[in-house]
Amino acid sequence: MRRRRFASGPALDIMAAVSRSVKVSIAGHKLSLRTDAKPRYIKELADYVTAKIEQAKAPGKIATTQALALLVALTIADELHQAREEKEKLERQVRERTQRILRYLEAEEHASSTG
DSSP: OOOOBBTTSOBSOTTSOOOEEEEEEETTEEEEEEESSOHHHHHHHHHHHHHHHHHHHTTSOOSOHHHHHHHHHHHHHHHHHHHHHHHHHHHHHHHHHHHHHHHHHHHHHHHHHHO
16 A cells, blocks of 8 residues: 655655645545545545544544544554554465465475485
8 A cells, every 4th residue: 555645744655746735524624635645535534534533423422522533543543553463464374374385385396306
């Protein structure tokens, strides 16, 4: 996945050129961002965050907008962390299986050359 850079936030890709302004709405708040990402992608992200905010609002009363934003940030950070752990687990499994296949092929090659 390509990392993006937003002029209004932390640089996620210092090599990217910030080239366009994209206007989005997150939970009713209008934002204008400068980014190299496609507007459609940014709008998908905004819709995702808005949906998370609506989910966080549903179960109970959140005292402030700031508390709601922090809860949503924590929820999204948890999703990211879990996805990274799952990716690492899958990568480890692929490495282990690849090594087993290579050992098997080497053993077969050795057996056929000596037998």
